[in-house]
Amino acid sequence: MKSVQDIVTEIQDAGLKVTPQRVAVIQALYKLNHPRAEEIYKEVSQNIPGLSPTTVYNVLDALVEKDIIKRVKTEKGVMRYDAVPDHHHHMYCITTDRVEDFFDPELDNLLQNYFEKKQLKGFKLEDIKLQLMGKFE
Amino acid sequence: MKSVQDIVTEIQDAGLKVTPQRVAVIQALYKLNHPRAEEIYKEVSQNIPGLSPTTVYNVLDALVEKDIIKRVKTEKGVMRYDAVPDHHHHMYCITTDRVEDFFDPELDNLLQNYFEKKQLKGFKLEDIKLQLMGKFE
């Protein structure tokens, strides 16, 4: 979780204007777990009445563009978002749509070493993301 | 690439009726590269005039359900499909929407060993998929 000040600084550093909508969207992303745009809209609307759904999409696009947040790949035709931009992986529940972050520097090392030896011809590898599929207990 | 006979057998074994639409959708999946439903519709329509878009969605759902094909996770709010149901990973192009299959049994072993030692508390791991992000050259 980030303080409001951290969020403000983050937005400023990206060269974006600090608006209540942007701050609130980022806060909602921390509160909710990998939410869809519509869930964010509902959440943020409580603090910012009159909020437009379009704004949520605009804000999300701008924040993704600046690497302040990330999109989460899913098997549903709905986009979801992740407050954490730092390198990490995801655990996906097979039965529900729950998604959790997964940090593992040791594994990242292992993979990096593996792919340094193993050359992928015709593909310049820049990032590796794991999808851990399973069930939460 | 699978022969028509292989495709027919595959559909039968799954307990589904063999229809021209289903066979053609699977063939289109091999011809196209991780296509969206709409691309499949266009392709298959050439062979099956009067094809309904709804049918494409129905067929895709049924085939995914029976593990004959797979959905591909993307960062766009559009579903894409994969003709290959066997365990494999994906290479994603950062700049375009190109996706390629990636098979690597050695890596699969490495990962399996790693996660046998490393217990994930609260999560029963069933499958690991890598997303290799980068650029095709």
Add this chain to the structure above:
DNA sequence: TTTCAATTTGTAATAAATACAATTTAATAA
């Protein structure tokens, strides 16, 4: 405090996917 580009809003449009009733068809058994 003014200025202005950036941002938000609101409405409308588009795109992707789904619901569902009517029609057709694949596969089984007579």
Add this chain to the structure above:
DNA sequence: TTATTAAATTGTATTTATTACAAATTGAAA
């Protein structure tokens, strides 16, 4: 081979997610 029937396809209408865009508002620099 034909009759039967559950499964599959079709066509239309909706829903849901997202985007387009012009007008109004606002954050931040001068």
